[in-house]
Amino acid sequence: MLKRLGFCPKWICWTEGCLKSASISVLVNGSPTNEFLPQRGLRQGDPLAPLLFNIVAEGLTGLMREALDKGICSSFLVGKNNIPINILQYADDTIFFGEATMQNVKTI
Numbered sequence: 135m136l137k138r139l140g141f142c143p144k145w146i147c148w149t150e151g152c153l154k155s156a157s158i159s160v161l162v163n164g165s166p167t168n169e170f171l172p173q174r175g176l177r178q179g180d181p182l183a184p185l186l187f188n189i190v191a192e193g194l195t196g197l198m199r200e201a202l203d204k205g206i207c208s209s210f211l212v213g214k215n216n217i218p219i220n221i222l223q224y225a226d227d228t229i230f231f232g233e234a235t236m237q238n239v240k241t242i
Contacts, residue, residue: 135193152182191223198230207241208233 136146153176157169176183198221201207209218210231222229232238 135189139189139192149182149186187226191228194228195221195223201241207238208235 136149137143141149156172158172159166159169161167176186198207202209202220207220209220210233211217212219219231222231230242232242
């Protein structure tokens, strides 16, 4: 996704390095345990989290657009002008909208 959005290979490598180099230790009764490597996800408060969330949200929006273009998903029509809405995102929340059909459920 980073490559598709035009990020240079060096920046992509730096980002991957930040995500793969983390180690975690847990405090138990005030004493740290042995460090371990997380299998997935970001650490809480990671400064890369907002940027990576936006990149993933952009990919999700693209997938929804593609599903609409292929006709395997249909939008929910809103208002007098029947404006189509299929996805709304705010902060770290995502809401999918669509006609109440089994095809939309399967697509999402």
